Amino acid sequence: MATEVCHHAIGTLQSHSYLSNLNHSQNLRSGSLRLATSQRNCFVIRSSASHSQTSVVDPVLAPSRSNTGDSSKKSNEAALILIRHGESLWNEKNLFTGCVDVPLSKKGIDEAIEAGKKISNIPVDVIFTSALIRAQMTAMLAMTQHRRKKVPVVLHDESEQAKAWSQVFSEDTKKQSIPVTTAWQLNERMYGELQGLNKQETADRYGKEQVHEWRRSYDIPPPNGESLEMCAERAVAYFRDRIEPKLLSGKNVMIAAHGNSLRSIIMYLDKLTSQEVISLELSTGIPMLYIFKEGRFIRRGSPTGPTESGVYAYTKHLALYRQKLDEMFQ
Ligand SMILES: O=C(O)[C@H](O)COP(=O)(O)O
Structure with a gap:
């Protein structure tokens, strides 16, 4: 049975003043966050404890030490946005897609743009996408909505020549750019001999339970495909080797x-067990926000609540970033 991550569970602060919500956010911040399975069979967040202040570095205005943008500066907090791509043409047709490289549907394009609006006030210094076009389209479309108006620039280091030919020779231009790294390790899990098959027809043929096992069990691969465990081996390794160091250096990261x-990756961030991950479902085009602080990942939910303040209220760092954007782009 499909279940949803309950984004609203932590997106229910209703005040329109994100700054006035800081007290609440400080209570939420950095306490122990526990995942539980609610009666509605979706993950909810429980928070407890409160503690120290975040030291604030303004990602909009602080001088950058990087070639490309805002914040390789010291910060003890960084934002991590995860977005599953918008609906693809094969999602629309209910086909197993896996590593087949199909583009977004019209609905997926709209979802990506909507996702972009939801994160338009959250700092993004570097972007990682899979090597597949649906994730890349999602990242690019989302960034068209970002208020900071930096330009995402896809890095090409597949060969020395590609690297040399895509160099940028203006420091100013680099500062107005967001480097985009594409990595096959972030690709969808390889669905083996299910790729291209209709999900409903496959369930009719092999039985619902069997197909659910292929789709959601942790360690049972679909025929000649990857299990979630196998997918995790490359995706989580990439996250740890290439993405975590960025967060550690204070960069705000988006992953499409x-x-x-x-x-x-969420299993790793939220320390889910192989049982818990079975009921974790991600909707297309929904951004999820984490704060990386003092070596820990704190889930802040998704900017999908009725008011965007529900998200921005959570940390002073994000609230101040947004305030600076307001000042700059009024
Ligand atoms: O590859 C696919 O078909 C989808 O992107 C994910 O499918 P799933 O929900 O069956 O894992």
Whole structure:
């Protein structure tokens, strides 16, 4: 049975003043966050404890030490946005897609733009996408909505020549750019001989339970495909080797990827068990926000609540970033 991550569970602060919500946010911040399975069979967040202040570095205005943008500066907090790509043309047709490289549907394009609006006030210094076009389209479309108006620039280091030919020779231009790294390790899990098959027809043929096992069990692969565990081996390793160091250095990161590569990363971030991850479902085009602080990932939910303040209220760092954007782009 499909279940949803209950984004609203932590997106229910209703005040329109994100700054006035800081007290609440400080209570939420950095306490122990526990995942539980609610009666509605979706993950909810429980928070407890409160503690120290975040030291604030303004990602909009602080001088950058990087070639490309806002914040390789010291910060003890960084934002991590995860977005599953918008609906693809094969999601629309209910086909197993896996590593087949299909583009977004019209609905998926709209979802990506909507996702972009939801994160338009959250700092993004670097972007990672899978090597697949649906994730790349999602990242690019989302960034068209960002208020900071930086330009995402896809890095090409597949060969020395590609690297040399895509160099930028203006420091100013680099500062107005967001480097985009594409990585096959973030690809959807390889669905083996299910790729291209209709999900409903496959369930009719092999039985609902069997197909659910292929789709959602942790360690049972579909025929000649990858299990979630196998997908996690490459996706989580990439996250740890390439993405975590960025967060550690204070960079705000967005990752546009896929249902299962992101499920495996969320399993790592939220320390889910192989049982818990079974009921973790990600909707297309829904951004999820984490704060990386003092070596820990704190889930802040998704900017999907009725008011965007529900998200921005959570940390002073994000609230101040937004305030600076308001000042700059009024
Ligand atoms: O690859 C696919 O078909 C989808 O992106 C994810 O499918 P799933 O929900 O069956 O894992």
